[in-house]
């Protein structure tokens with residue numbers, strides 16, 4: 525799943541309005557941000573495999589640290605506790621932790637059974653990626669809902685608050701369409717280097733959030 529994770533990040537603002545969108549993006553995509561790093565370090569691996577599922581031409585044959593349920597919960601605890609240590613916001617910390625774990629749940633729905641329950645444990649996956657239409661319908665609906673929720677909770681403080689947000693929304697949709705339509709990459713190392721650029725969505729989220737305010741708070 526791709527924009528479905530971002531949908532959760534946007535929508536989570538409703539549950540914890542004081543948490544920045546940048547932090548929420550970091551949380552929902554945390555394990556996918558680590559994955560290319562771990563691939564380049566040789567800790568995890570994937571191979572190009574056209575037809576592995578209809579949507580994604582990769583075989584994720586070894587990613588026990590980023591994409592097992594047990595380590596997912598561990599990353600959630602780590603980020604939640606780190607957030608609490610920095611901000612002393614229990615509600616925010618809980619939402620951050622759950623947002624990290626939501627990644628595994630959504631990937632479990634989309635991936636074929638390649639998601640380990642724990643490192644070396646049995647692999648599960650419901651395989652939504654076997655249907656392009658199903659994937660786009662589910663993720664598209666989630667994304668619209670998530671952005672709509674974010675808009676009900678925040679409003680732009682200035683022009684940047686509007687444009688930085690809509691540029692991100694447009695860019696994510698474009699990237700998603702390109703991912704689905706483009707031919708498989710020739711090697712996974714390039715894929716991993718490009719994947720590292722995903723970290724840039726975090727400062728982008730902070731930038732947006734700094735130019736928006738939570739509705740109903742006095743200015």
Ligand SMILES: [Zn+2]
Nearest residue numbers: 555556627631
């Ligand atoms: Zn993932």
